[in-house]
Amino acid sequence: MTDTVISSATKEIVIGFDRLFCVIGERINPTGRKLLAAEMAAGDFTRVTSDTLAQVAAGAHMLDVNAGIPMTDEPKILAETIKLVQSLTDVPLSIDSSIVAALEAGLAVYKGKPLVNSVTGEEERLEVVLPLVKKYGAAVVAISNDETGISEDPDVRFEVAKKIVQRAADYGIHYSDIIVDPLVMPIGALGQAGRAAFSLIRRLREELKVNTTCGASNISFGLPNRHSLNQAFLSMAIGAGMTSAIMNPCRPQEMEAVHAANVLAGTDPNCTSWIMKYRDHKPAEAGATAAAAPAPAPAGGRRGGRAARAGAGASNA
Amino acid sequence: MTDTVISSATKEIVIGFDRLFCVIGERINPTGRKLLAAEMAAGDFTRVTSDTLAQVAAGAHMLDVNAGIPMTDEPKILAETIKLVQSLTDVPLSIDSSIVAALEAGLAVYKGKPLVNSVTGEEERLEVVLPLVKKYGAAVVAISNDETGISEDPDVRFEVAKKIVQRAADYGIHYSDIIVDPLVMPIGALGQAGRAAFSLIRRLREELKVNTTCGASNISFGLPNRHSLNQAFLSMAIGAGMTSAIMNPCRPQEMEAVHAANVLAGTDPNCTSWIMKYRDHKPAEAGATAAAAPAPAPAGGRRGGRAARAGAGASNA
Secondary structure: OOEEEEEOOOOEEEEEOOOOOEEEEEEEOOOOOHHHHHHHHOOOOHHHHHHHHHHHHOOOOEEEEEOOOOOOOHHHHHHHHHHHHHHHOOOOEEEEOOOHHHHHHHHHHOOOOOEEEEEEOOHHHHHHHHHHHHHOOOEEEEEOOEOOEOOOOHHHHHHHHHHHHHHHHHOOOOHHHEEEEOOOOOOOOOOOHHHHHHHHHHHHHHOOOOEEOOEHHHHHOOOOOHHHHHHHHHHHHHHHOOOEEEEOOOOHHHHHHHHHHHHHOOOOHHHHHHHHHHOOOOOOHHHHHHOOOOOOHHHOOOOOHHHHHHHHHOOOO | OOEEEEEOOOOEEEEEOOOOOEEEEEEEOOOOOHHHHHHHHOOOOHHHHHHHHHHHHOOOOEEEEEOOOOOOOHHHHHHHHHHHHHHHOOOOEEEEOOOHHHHHHHHHHOOOOOEEEEEEOOHHHHHHHHHHHHHOOOEEEEEOOEOOEOOOOHHHHHHHHHHHHHHHHHOOOOHHHEEEEOOOOOOOOOOOHHHHHHHHHHHHHHOOOOEEOOEHHHHHOOOOOHHHHHHHHHHHHHHHOOOEEEEOOOOHHHHHHHHHHHHHOOOOHHHHHHHHHHOOOOOOHHHHHHOOOOOOHHHOOOOOHHHHHHHHHOOOO
8 A cells, every 4th residue: 555645835635545546637648749848948838727727627747847848958948838827727747858958957956746757667767766756855757677678577667666665765765655657558569568557557556555556558559449458457457456547537438437446446436436427427227227237147047147237237128 | 168069959169178259139038028928828929039049140159049938838848949940040059948848849859950048057957958958969068056056155155066067977967068157147146256267267277178158147146337347257257267157149249258268268360350340440549659568668668668658559649
């Protein structure tokens, strides 16, 4: 049972085992968004503002903020963006950059305890990012790759994660402040990408006792009907024990999968959130009638095991 | 790696670990379907015919056939229904009744190797159903409840399943011919129903080495937006190792979850079935562009871990 606390000036959220799954909004990121990149480079944050409000309205618990635009002063733009986003919402942020100077500029202006995104198992990254994380009392995303790249062997990726956790401990960073990203590969390219991710997530939780995250939509890269694949992936990853994901909260299919998985994982007590969210949804009347006693039936005689069962889903014809 | 072979006169299907998930159509069941019950009792099989064709067209690999109508000659009706269904389709059947005489009547007319649905851990059921299963060389669904009813303790339900497998062995029935139903309870009534089912499914697969099934829609009984819950449940159960389910194949959401889970569990090699099914589905162009190198990015410098990641799901704005 590991809890990772992240906060803004006024709001605290806890990522943890047996907690509601944490949705980290991915939209404030100019990568692959030419228009947003051009606007941010020109100091126009209109779209950053609308993306902030839209993601929070859609149910994001945290927002990832990235300002990675080639040929620009990334530290300055990232700091400005973080100040703006914190003025618009109280959800905690993930400060996202591969440039250490940008991470430090973001950390310097951030109000609260942020998530630093990210450190890898590469020596030169460990040596510069971990001291920053410790200096600012932040939490950090640990990506399970190192100088050798990303291994296709889940055991190797587990060892890289283990090394990062151990190195962090040397810097006085507790494992509860490390969220490991097992790295989700596109399943269209690597048929075992799903199984590898689920087994890694389970091991990271059971053996390293750390919280986990991932870029959920990578799994479906290059395949048709991506949202349905993302939806199933999120449910299965939550079933395997994943506690957060960097994803697009404005996609209804993916969010519905998260809400449903919370119910099924037992982290939505009495299904309260689910019922509040969907109580006006047209119910399956037939199922309700037919499955009046769905479970006890198999034990009893006449109606038979399948009776209640089929009934629970049957439409009334 | 356990394979359970079920067949009709001309078609064989294999339920097994690392196989495509087996969808057993639940619709031919008068329980909770007043109109169907009245028709079947009157010898009118019009709806049985249309339900047979619709379920097979929707992608069912097997069909469950139940004729449990109070105050009727169930053995006669079940046998007639099975003969009709086998004349309409070559998918193997599950002969479903809590009346032993009905099971025997169905087995007597069935062409191929059917699935008998079901036996429980109750002594009197074991003593009458297992000899029938052996006599007709069938496979059987074992429901994990006994005289004491359905325990809320997954360990107790596991022990009941174990007892059934052992008793079956005494009758010369191999464990590969037993498909255990861990019993899925409505999560609206039992908050731990999801977790209990997933842990049981995993243990049944890893320790008893048996295939598993369940009445999938029971999980959402009494809750709003049932199909989304069923969808997430199916993905998570398949992720936990479940190899078949008795469900309604005519529900697109549930079937899409099954197809996606097959891809993610690695049982749809090269995503061939998925691509064939959804190739004309409007692709997420932006994602395709932005995530050109979704995974390697974290290891590389400038673009940052989140860059490719966010890109993989970002829309191009």
